[in-house]
Amino acid sequence: MEVANRAITKMVTEATILQGMTAGPEALGRMTYDGAWNKIAQLHLADAELDTRSIGLIKRQTQRGLLAHESKLNPDTALKTLIERLQTNIALDTVRNEYLLHTKLYVWLIADHQRSELSALNKKVYAELFLTPASDPWLGLYSPEVYTALDGGGIIR
Numbered sequence: 001m002e003v004a005n006r007a008i009t010k011m012v013t014e015a016t017i018l019q020g021m022t023a024g025p026e027a028l029g030r031m032t033y034d035g036a037w038n039k040i041a042q043l044h045l046a047d048a049e050l051d052t053r054s055i056g057l058i059k060r061q062t063q064r065g066l067l068a069h070e071s072k073l074n075p076d077t078a079l080k081t082l083i084e085r086l087q088t089n090i091a092l093d094t095v096r097n098e099y100l101l102h103t104k105l106y107v108w109l110i111a112d113h114q115r116s117e118l119s120a121l122n123k124k125v126y127a128e129l130f131l132t133p134a135s136d137p138w139l140g141l142y143s144p145e146v147y148t149a150l151d152g153g154g155i156i157r
Contacts, residue, residue: 037092037095038092041088041091041095048088050086062079062082066078
């Protein structure tokens with residue numbers, strides 16, 4: 001964007017692309033609703049496919065619960081459904097990260113020409129992107145304003 005004035009003909013072609021790239025992920029987030037994210041995620045299901053070792057671990061961890069659950073589904077069908085749902089959620093999380101979080105990170109990197117202070121960037125990423133600031137010992141997993149139905153909010157000291 002800074003050098004655009006030095007190459008006007010190139011700027012005409014690239015300006016809208018660059019503006020779109022640096023407009024920020026908030027604009028994309030506002031334009032995209034949950035149904036659209038789910039459709040995008042469906043295009044990336046193969047990227048979220050779990051390997052046999054991961055599926056084996058999930059099966060070992062959930063087998064007792066699936067057998068104990070009174071359901072019309074047999075445990076194998078219930079496991080298959082659970083894994084499909086997990087893979088869909090992984091794909092959804094991945095595309096949202098790619099299109100929203102990565103975009104925001106790229107904007108920050110473009111704006112920070114020095115890139116000299118990695119620890120400051122790390123703090124910014126965790127505080128503003130992941131919403132887990134270093135000042136929060138629970139990394140966003142605990143809030144005194146939320147009732148958890150656990151003694152002491154689930155905190156053991």
